Amino acid sequence: MCDSGDKALYSRRQRGRQMVTFRKAYEYALSALETAGIENSRNESMWLFEHFFGRDFRMMTDTERDTTADEEKSTEFISAVKKRTEGEPLQYLLGEWEFYGYPFLVGEGVLIPRQDTETIIEVVKSLEIPTPKIVDLCSGSGCIAITLSKETDAARITAVEKYDGAMKYLERNVKLNNSDIAVVRGDVLDADTVSAVGGCDIIVCNPPYLTQRDMEELQDEVKREPETALFGGNDGLDFYRKITALWKDSLSDGGYMVYEIGAGQENDVAQIFRENGFDDIEFTQDLCKIIRVVSARKK
Structure with a gap:
């Protein structure tokens, strides 16, 4: 013992x-x-x-x-x-962590909710679209989708997640928070998933965005979180490129795409939006004054 x-x-x-x-x-x-x-x-x-x-x-x-x-x-x-x-994350040992004032179950296989990500909630709440249909891609624990179901007047919110390890926490968190979001198991980079989800007014996503160098320099405890939720390709931009191109046609005209980004990625992500026909691109800082969210409107 x-x-x-x-x-x-x-x-x-x-x-x-x-x-x-x-x-x-x-x-x-x-x-x-x-x-x-x-x-x-x-x-x-x-x-x-x-x-x-x-x-x-x-x-x-x-x-x-x-x-x-x-x-x-x-x-x-x-x-x-x-x-x-x-090096085991504190959040995994506690089994639960708070996000935007709501409790979320967490453990091995799911990305830990972080305060930085709450910036997405503030951005979506500021968008002037009445009763929007919202899709949360790479949903993980469901912290974004579930919080938006509590904090907005969305007509429908759909959370999309591919991996079993995260899906079990997503489903449990829906019940824990008595949320009415829809949950779709699917690969966000697969056209069949796009078809299954259907049209929407707002797409939110906290995709994997760490570069190869970032991965090599990670703290030990962050390495305990799923690599599939962290690694975004050599330059960290793979998911932004693919998701923007694949999902843009699902957005209604005037709809918004809202991404969390890594430090210093704002200009690259903004360029990806421009290349895909978006305008009204805005950068939003987190509490540490780091640009954490890039949002854009479909023309």
């Missing part, structure tokens, strides 16, 4: 069972994460503690902190801390 580095955590009962106090468990997590160089190690220690023990360490009295914790939960907690020090 534990290696030599963990033995200091435990005090032995008469029957030989190994037990740990809440205080020792939290201190172990904080020390382990700090030693591993985890950013925000204190917050992460508290989040993991609350997830596994169901208690806020900050609100516990000294007496409560020195109480022996449940053995099974302690084992799970310590195991999770170890995984975190080895």
